[in-house]
Amino acid sequence: MEEPVLKPYVIGLDLGGTNSVFGIVDSRGDIKTTTAIKTQVYDKVEDYVDASVEALQPIIDQVGGIGKIKSMGIGAPNGNFYTGTIEFAPNLKWGHNGIVPLASMFSEKLGVPVALTNDANAAALGEMTYGAARGMKNFIEITLGTGVGSGIVINGQLVYGCDGFAGELGHVIMVRGENARPCGCGRKGCLEAYCSATGVARTAREMLEKTKRPSLLRDLDPEKITSLDVSIAAGKGDELAKEIFDFTGKMLGEACADFAAFSSPEAFIFFGGLTKAGDLLMDPLKKAYDANVLNIFKGKAKFLLSSLDGSSAAVLGASAVGWDL
Amino acid sequence: MEEPVLKPYVIGLDLGGTNSVFGIVDSRGDIKTTTAIKTQVYDKVEDYVDASVEALQPIIDQVGGIGKIKSMGIGAPNGNFYTGTIEFAPNLKWGHNGIVPLASMFSEKLGVPVALTNDANAAALGEMTYGAARGMKNFIEITLGTGVGSGIVINGQLVYGCDGFAGELGHVIMVRGENARPCGCGRKGCLEAYCSATGVARTAREMLEKTKRPSLLRDLDPEKITSLDVSIAAGKGDELAKEIFDFTGKMLGEACADFAAFSSPEAFIFFGGLTKAGDLLMDPLKKAYDANVLNIFKGKAKFLLSSLDGSSAAVLGASAVGWDL
Numbered sequence: 343m344e345e346p347v348l349k350p351y352v353i354g355l356d357l358g359g360t361n362s363v364f365g366i367v368d369s370r371g372d373i374k375t376t377t378a379i380k381t382q383v384y385d386k387v388e389d390y391v392d393a394s395v396e397a398l399q400p401i402i403d404q405v406g407g408i409g410k411i412k413s414m415g416i417g418a419p420n421g422n423f424y425t426g427t428i429e430f431a432p433n434l435k436w437g438h439n440g441i442v443p444l445a446s447m448f449s450e451k452l453g454v455p456v457a458l459t460n461d462a463n464a465a466a467l468g469e470m471t472y473g474a475a476r477g478m479k480n481f482i483e484i485t486l487g488t489g490v491g492s493g494i495v496i497n498g499q500l501v502y503g504c505d506g507f508a509g510e511l512g513h514v515i516m517v518r519g520e521n522a523r524p525c526g527c528g529r530k531g532c533l534e535a536y537c538s539a540t541g542v543a544r545t546a547r548e549m550l551e552k553t554k555r556p557s558l559l560r561d562l563d564p565e566k567i568t569s570l571d572v573s574i575a576a577g578k579g580d581e582l583a584k585e586i587f588d589f590t591g592k593m594l595g596e597a598c599a600d601f602a603a604f605s606s607p608e609a610f611i612f613f614g615g616l617t618k619a620g621d622l623l624m625d626p627l628k629k630a631y632d633a634n635v636l637n638i639f640k641g642k643a644k645f646l647l648s649s650l651d652g653s654s655a656a657v658l659g660a661s662a663v664g665w666d667l
Numbered sequence: 668m669e670e671p672v673l674k675p676y677v678i679g680l681d682l683g684g685t686n687s688v689f690g691i692v693d694s695r696g697d698i699k700t701t702t703a704i705k706t707q708v709y710d711k712v713e714d715y716v717d718a719s720v721e722a723l724q725p726i727i728d729q730v731g732g733i734g735k736i737k738s739m740g741i742g743a744p745n746g747n748f749y750t751g752t753i754e755f756a757p758n759l760k761w762g763h764n765g766i767v768p769l770a771s772m773f774s775e776k777l778g779v780p781v782a783l784t785n786d787a788n789a790a791a792l793g794e795m796t797y798g799a800a801r802g803m804k805n806f807i808e809i810t811l812g813t814g815v816g817s818g819i820v821i822n823g824q825l826v827y828g829c830d831g832f833a834g835e836l837g838h839v840i841m842v843r844g845e846n847a848r849p850c851g852c853g854r855k856g857c858l859e860a861y862c863s864a865t866g867v868a869r870t871a872r873e874m875l876e877k878t879k880r881p882s883l884l885r886d887l888d889p890e891k892i893t894s895l896d897v898s899i900a901a902g903k904g905d906e907l908a909k910e911i912f913d914f915t916g917k918m919l920g921e922a923c924a925d926f927a928a929f930s931s932p933e934a935f936i937f938f939g940g941l942t943k944a945g946d947l948l949m950d951p952l953k954k955a956y957d958a959n960v961l962n963i964f965k966g967k968a969k970f971l972l973s974s975l976d977g978s979s980a981a982v983l984g985a986s987a988v989g990w991d992l
Contacts, residue, residue, distance in 0.1 A: 429963075479829075480828055480829045480833075494929065494930075496821055496822075496824075496826055496828075497821075497822070497824055497826075499821075499822055501821055501822075501929075501930055502931075503805055503821075503930050503931025503932065504804075504805045504931055504932060504933040504967065504968075505931055505963075505964075505967055507931055507963050507964065508805075508928075508929065508930050508931035509928075509929070509930075509931075510928040510961055510963075511928060511929065513928045513961045514925040514928050514929075515921065515924070515925060515959065518921070527961060527962065528962065529959070529961070596840065596843070599840070600839040600840060600925075601929070603833075603834075603835040603836060603838045603839050604819065604826075604833065604834070604836065604839075604926070604929050604930075605819075605826055605828050605833050605834075605929075606827075606828025606829055606830050606832055606833035606834075607828065607829060608829040634840065636835055636838045636852060636854070637852065637853065638754075638830075638832050638835075639830075642829065642830055643829075
């Protein structure tokens with residue numbers, strides 16, 4: 343009688359513009375071992391994949407060889423789950439001007455199934471598999487980093503849409519008309535232009551320019567202010583800094599009220615650097631949500647911070663894509 | 668050997684504020700026979716259900732008796748699919764101040780399974796079962812009537828959310844701030860306040876007031892102008908009437924661009940009285956969509972008019988809820 347082959351691990355790859363971090367993860371979300379390479383030193387994707395496999399080999403051996411690996415999951419910018427490709431990713435030297443079949447390339451080299459999705463979707467899957475969304479069938483993960491991303495789960499499934507690119511809630515339009523802020527996507531008034539870390543820094547610069555009010559932020563070079571500076575100043579009781587978070591939280595709350603009209607989620611879960619601001623952000627967010635959401639949805643959705651550890655969350659999220667295979 | 672009992676029909680009930688229309692429908696969407704009662708002459712829901720069953724009996728007999736009926740589907744205002752209840756429906760005498768377990772009441776009387784959902788969701792299911800969305804797994808049905816409703820299909824399933832009430836796209840906020848129009852829901856600036864039939868009539872009144880420009884609409888009592896009047900005037904080449912549809916279509920297109928960021932649907936399908944305006948509405952809608960949608964979604968979604976016959980669509984939609992049981 344043949345014994346079933348036990349494959350207790352999945353490889354997770356958090357593919358970022360600067361670093362590519364690999365982890366071997368078990369089904370409880372324990373990262374057994376990790377390695378990393380620089381993403382940008384390779385001009386050709388073939389060289390990137392070869393270097394990745396070379397870096398992976400020792401950690402694969404460490405857990406007992408490739409026979410112990412069920413699959414690999416990749417979280418990557420502009421990743422398309424349906425096709426396993428990275429499409430026109432502006433920040434990847436070997437991926438900015440075309441469609442790269444990264445999942446099949448890794449699968450061929452490693453001999454295991456490989457799935458790929460974008461980073462915010464990976465975060466949502468990670469949250470559902472190991473984090474604050476365990477047991478939830480309907481929730482929206484919102485990532486507040488350099489940009490604003492999202493992963494939407496409905497009926498227990500990630501929403502990919504007709505093309506694999508659904509869930510771009512950072513790019514709903516929150517401000518229309520001439521005065522709307524330009525967004526990195528080339529349009530104007532997107533949620534991301536206001537509520538990302540860079541959006542918060544820009545709000546700070548605008549508020550400092552517009553008024554003469556005193557603020558700890560005036561000690562800093564305006565061009566170099568970051569959302570962390572604003573967070574620190576607000577923590578010290580700086581009124582202007584608090585108002586910056588009030589403005590940011592209010593807009594996020596208004597946006598979430600619209601998202602509720604779409605999918606009526608059980609929870610909104612926030613992930614990423616900006617969430618370190620805690621109640622400074624979440625209090626005005628919840629207040630604006632309550633003031634703006636349709637009556638029938640009032641008091642239903644929870645507002646949670648991600649329970650995934652920041653440094654390992656992206657690798658865990660990527661590995662969750664692999665468990666689904 | 669026992670023969671399988673063939674149950675080729677479903678009862679569909681389009682439960683409206685004024686009329687309740689029943690149809691017996693086969694799997695191809697042919698309505699075999701219909702009947703109707705007045706919704707509002709009953710003070711108690713028990714009497715409404717009794718009168719319904721009495722009206723149904725002859726048409727059930729006509730198709731061969733209750734043994735031929737697989738199930739019943741109901742499309743109703745404020746209908747909750749999860750619970751089979753109608754919850755605080757403002758326009759129903761016997762349903763405005765509580766939770767009515769209508770599905771179980773009908774099921775008990777008729778002895779067949781009964782499911783219930785709101786009217787826009789029923790329209791989406793009808794479209795998927797018999798109409799323009801056959802074969803589609805991801806689309807958004809937008810109903811443009813007295814209000815603006817929606818039924819969202821993702822991965823081949825209707826989106827109900829955590830509470831059964833998801834898909835209220837008529838209530839995303841399109842205009843923020845003091846000048847936003849009040850909406851029937853008690854808030855301000857909702858899509859429905861502008862892009863429903865009543866919204867179009869209000870836009871007409873506002874435009875007539877604000878300018879002195881000549882228009883065929885000036886021959887009408889402003890308080891009695893309907894969206895149909897605007898449509899007729901625009902059809903005759905009236906410039907002001909055309910601008911009213913430009914304004915309406917533009918806002919719908921902007922809203923759809925945001926919806927694409929959510930679920931990246933294969934198609935937007937429009938249903939209801941306002942769609943009779945045809946290209947007067949759809950041309951500015953598509954133009955605004957293209958101008959506002961995120962680059963990666965450009966050119967992907969189709970814009971379709973419902974292919975369900977207006978008079979029977981609601982009954983077909985309701986019956987589709989039953990087929991799913």
